[in-house]
Amino acid sequence: MNDKWLKTSIVLGTLCVVGYVLAFLVVRQSVPQLSHAVIVFLCSCGIVAGAKVCYIVLRLDLPLALQAVAVYIFVGGVATIWVSLVTICAVFRGVR
Numbered sequence: 697m698n699d700k701w702l703k704t705s706i707v708l709g710t711l712c713v714v715g716y717v718l719a720f721l722v723v724r725q726s727v728p729q730l731s732h733a734v735i736v737f738l739c740s741c742g743i744v745a746g747a748k749v750c751y752i753v754l755r756l757d758l759p760l761a762l763q764a765v766a767v768y769i770f771v772g773g774v775a776t777i778w779v780s781l782v783t784i785c786a787v788f789r790g791v792r
Contacts, residue, residue: 732790736784
């Protein structure tokens with residue numbers, strides 16, 4: 697467990713789940729569904745994964761065969777971050 701990206705995913709995922717559970721408890725005075733907490737955790741990990749993809753492309757650490765499509769790989773990382781954020785926002789909106 698020496699990977700800083702994995703540790704970042706776990707920390708961000710845990711913080712988001714704790715925030716979701718606390719918001720749910722305060723607003724609805726009940727416990728949220730486990731599936732929603734899992735969605736929040738996995739989307740938080742998706743944010744970190746997308747950031748890692750973008751970081752690798754920007755560092756130009758790609759093999760020669762992938763350098764021609766670096767822009768598409770970067771856009772894929774940004775899309776992963778975007779979809780993860782939109783999904784987390786949708787789950788948090790369901791707290792109301």
